[in-house]
Amino acid sequence: MSKQGNSLAIGGFIVGALFLLAAAVMIFGAGDYFKHKMRFVIFFDSALNGLNVGAPVKLQGVQIGNIAEISLEMDAATGQIFKPVVIEVDPELLRDFSGREMRPQKNDESRQEKLAQRLIDLGLKARLETQSLLTGLLYVDLNFYVDKPVRLVRVDYKGLTELPSVPTTVDEIRNTADELIKEFRELPLAEMIKNLSETLRETRDLLKSNETKTSLAALSASLIETQKLMLTLNAQVGPLMNNVNGTVMDTRSSLHDLDKDMLPVLKAAEQSLTTANTVLNESRQTLSTVEALASPDSPLGTALLSMRDAARSLKDLTDSLERHPDEIIYGK
DSSP: HHHHHHHHHHHHHHEEEEHHHHHHHHSSSSSHEEEHHOEEEOOOOSOOOOOOOTOOOEEETTEEEEEEOOOOEHHHHHHOOOOOOOEOOOOOOOOOOTBBOOOOOOTOOOHHHHHHHHHHHHTTTEEEEETTTTTEEEEEEEEOOTTTTOOOOOOTTTEEEEEEOOHHHHHHHHHHHHHHHHHHHHHHHHHHHHHHHHHHHHHHHHHHHHHHHHHHHHHHHHHHHHHHHHHHHHHHHHHHHHHHHHHHHHHHHHHHHHHHHHHHHHHHOOOOOOOHHHHHHHHHHHHHHHHHTTTTHHHHHHHHHHHHHHHHHHHHHHHHHHHHHHHHHOOO
16 A cells, blocks of 8 residues: 555656646747748758758858758669758748848748748858868858859758758869869870970970071170170270260350350440430430420420511512612602
């Protein structure tokens, strides 16, 4: 009876603990369990080493969700392997400029596909990035790569909307290196080496030919003559420059002496010009005075006119007396 009571007590304790645990989960985790999240699938060509379920999904560095599932599928007909990665995005973290959540209604797949297509048209693509160089863990980074083409596998995986992906930076470098190596391998190396060998042989034959030796000898002789000519010019340039310098100095001295001799002459000429200018001004004033006196309206002009009239009367009287002398006695 005691053992049965103890069993009932232990059972009741366990049931109560489970009940409390469930209540705690409902209270503290209800938001995550009952929150509607948008699910998308992404197909990566890169290796998924370091990518685990629960890894963060970020949009330009801001975490908006987690990785919910990583699978591996193979096409038995072609042997092609697909690696679908399912992500869950919290729509409450995506808002438009008006502040409204960019979430579709629950189970509204058409609106979710339209939202995804609109983001894809804007250039949204997924890329694997490293969380830490020490751990090598990866996460999914969503960003807008407008310059990169949209690559979709278009494989139906659980009816989820597919988001395009782009290769990682390491994969892009590796792909570029592979393309360069492929192009290098396609080069006709044997033919190029053969042509180079023939070119070197022809060059060697040309250098050993008599024409080349004659040309080199002529060039050497020309260089020697040129060197002699340069030495001669250098020897003659010195005296010539000295003569030019001497001529310039003599010319400068002559100009200086001429300046000294011409200075008194220029001063005397300046004084003469000043005196002539003064005389000219006085002459101009005298002429103005004479013109004023000689005018008909001036007193001198009136007097001259009176003297002219008197002289004319006297001449008439003299002429009359010469013709009639008796007019003095008898009168006219």
